[in-house]
Amino acid sequence: MVAIFQLGLLTAVGLGLERGLLLEEVGVREEQLLDRDAYLPLSALLGLGESMLRQRPGVNIGLSALEFVRPSTLGALGYVIGNCVNLGEALEAFARYQSLLTPAVRWESSTVAGGGREIRLVASPAFRRLAFPVEIQLGTWISIGRRLTGMRWTPRRVRLQHQPLGPAEEFSALFGQVEFGASVDALELDAEVLALPVVGARPELQLSSTRLVQSLLPEPEGEVDCRARVRTLLHEGISHGMTTKEQAARELGLSPRTLSRRLQEEGSSFSDLLREVREQLARVWLRDPALSIYEVAYLLGYSQPSTFHRSFRRWTGQTPMHWRAG
Numbered sequence: 001m002v003a004i005f006q007l008g009l010l011t012a013v014g015l016g017l018e019r020g021l022l023l024e025e026v027g028v029r030e031e032q033l034l035d036r037d038a039y040l041p042l043s044a045l046l047g048l049g050e051s052m053l054r055q056r057p058g059v060n061i062g063l064s065a066l067e068f069v070r071p072s073t074l075g076a077l078g079y080v081i082g083n084c085v086n087l088g089e090a091l092e093a094f095a096r097y098q099s100l101l102t103p104a105v106r107w108e109s110s111t112v113a114g115g116g117r118e119i120r121l122v123a124s125p126a127f128r129r130l131a132f133p134v135e136i137q138l139g140t141w142i143s144i145g146r147r148l149t150g151m152r153w154t155p156r157r158v159r160l161q162h163q164p165l166g167p168a169e170e171f172s173a174l175f176g177q178v179e180f181g182a183s184v185d186a187l188e189l190d191a192e193v194l195a196l197p198v199v200g201a202r203p204e205l206q207l208s209s210t211r212l213v214q215s216l217l218p219e220p221e222g223e224v225d226c227r228a229r230v231r232t233l234l235h236e237g238i239s240h241g242m243t244t245k246e247q248a249a250r251e252l253g254l255s256p257r258t259l260s261r262r263l264q265e266e267g268s269s270f271s272d273l274l275r276e277v278r279e280q281l282a283r284v285w286l287r288d289p290a291l292s293i294y295e296v297a298y299l300l301g302y303s304q305p306s307t308f309h310r311s312f313r314r315w316t317g318q319t320p321m322h323w324r325a326g
Contacts, residue, residue, distance in 0.1 A: 001101050003036040003075045007136075008048045011065040015056050025051055037075045042104055042126075049130045053165075060166035062135025066174065069136075069143045074101065078144075079209040083201050085287070087149055088117065088194030092280060094141060095119065097213050105137055106228070115191035115317070116156060120184050131162040134185050139174055142187070149196040156188040203287060210284075226252075226262040230270065234277040243301035245270040279315045282308075286324045293320045 005028070013019050023030065026047035028040060052061050071078040077093075077100050084090035095107035104124040112118045119141070127133045138158065146152055158175045159182035171178045175187075233248050242248065248270060249259040263269050278300050285296045297308035312320045 001036070001075060002033055002038045002040055003073055004101050005040050005045050005048065006033060006036065007065055007068055007073055008045060008052075009033075010068045011061065012048065012052050014067070015052065015059065015061070015064060017052065017055060022048060022051060036072075042102065045102070045104075046126050046130070049133060053130065053132075058166050060132070060135075060164060060170050062132035062139060062165075063170055063174070065132075065136045066139045066143055069140050071144055071147060073140065074144070076209070076213050077101065080206065080213050081144070082148065082198065083203055083206040083209055084198050085201060085203055086194065086198060087145055087189075087196045089283065090145070090148060090198055091117065091119065091141070091189070091194070092283065093210075096280060100213060104133075112188055115194075116189055117194060118186055118188045120186040123185065128161070132165060134160065134162070138185065138187050142174060148198045150199045151196055153189075153193045153196065155193075156190050158187045159184055161185050207288070225266055226259070227266045227268045227273065230259075230263065230273050231277060234274060235281070238274075238277060238281065238301055239299040241301060243274065275311075278311065282312055282315075282320070286320055293324070296320070 009019065009022065012022055026044045028044050032038070032040060049061075071082060074081070074094075077097050080093050080097065081090035084093055092109065095109050098105065098107045104127045106122045108120045108122060110118050110120075119138075121134060121137055123134055123137075138160075142155060154176040157179070158171075158177070159179045161182055161184065163180050164171065168178070168180065229252060230248055233251055234242060236242075237247075237251075242251075245256050245259060249256045252259065254262070260270065263273070282296060282300060285291050285299060286293070291299075293308075294305050297305040300308060302308040302311075309319055312318070312323070316323055318326070
């Protein structure tokens with residue numbers, strides 16, 4: 001997204017590089033930067049990153065970029081997360097629509113001990129080679145999360161697969177303790193942090209802002225991983241009865257066995273994705289006072305409300321009624 005490229009450009013200029021020469025080097029014109037929600041080729045962003053690495057060795061470029069991060073950096077996605085009730089829901093929305101910013105990374109969220117969440121960042125080989133964009137992705141969420149809540153909270157744990165480009169001690173102010181050379185790129189947040197309310201949120205605007213974000217999502221280029229395709233199918237079709245592996249396979253032009261094999265190769269399964277999407281949509285639809293709990297259960301493809309109640313309690317530790325009342 002242009003807004004992300006602009007962030008990189010601001011960082012480069014802040015490091016003393018010449019804007020005009022950088023744009024010429026990566027083949028981008030000034031008029032292409034006027035619409036922050038428009039898109040540029042990913043090669044332009046990667047070229048900008050490679051130029052910064054080459055010209056500013058030994059500098060923590062990712063930390064330099066975070067000085068310029070604002071909610072507006074996220075474009076339309078900033079409206080969605082800014083109208084979530086609390087930080088946990090904002091994080092779910094951010095992870096769901098992160099591809100709006102760049103298709104080069106994918107966010108995965110899972111529950112950890114104590115009711116907290118671990119967010120793993122799965123980056124493309126090109127992003128991983130640059131390394132510092134991973135710091136920007138994780139750091140952007142922390143910076144904006146603090147702005148959303150008005151609180152200077154700290155992650156429970158931050159892990160990065162790469163080594164710092166500059167002094168390691170520079171990371172402590174934003175990230176707290178960082179484990180470099182880890183097996184994954186991830187951050188963990190405590191349940192208390194996830195429960196922090198978003199200051200000034202207007203949940204009644206979330207549905208319209210979500211529709212705007214969905215309309216802006218770019219069409220995938222080239223081969224998209226099977227997990228992402230199934231997740232998209234479920235988000236779009238679950239309220240119309242898309243709840244079985246056989247249905248999804250038919251939509252994708254695959255046999256159920258082939259679909260299972262491909263998902264397994266990507267470390268997932270159809271049942272895992274169905275559960276994940278149902279939990280995400282349940283949280284969204286239960287916030288709509290026009291929908292009864294029975295209707296939400298029906299939209300999620302449950303034949304009996306009691307089955308939905310049991311599932312929702314496993315996900316959240318609460319009944320749908322208590323969660324909605326809270």
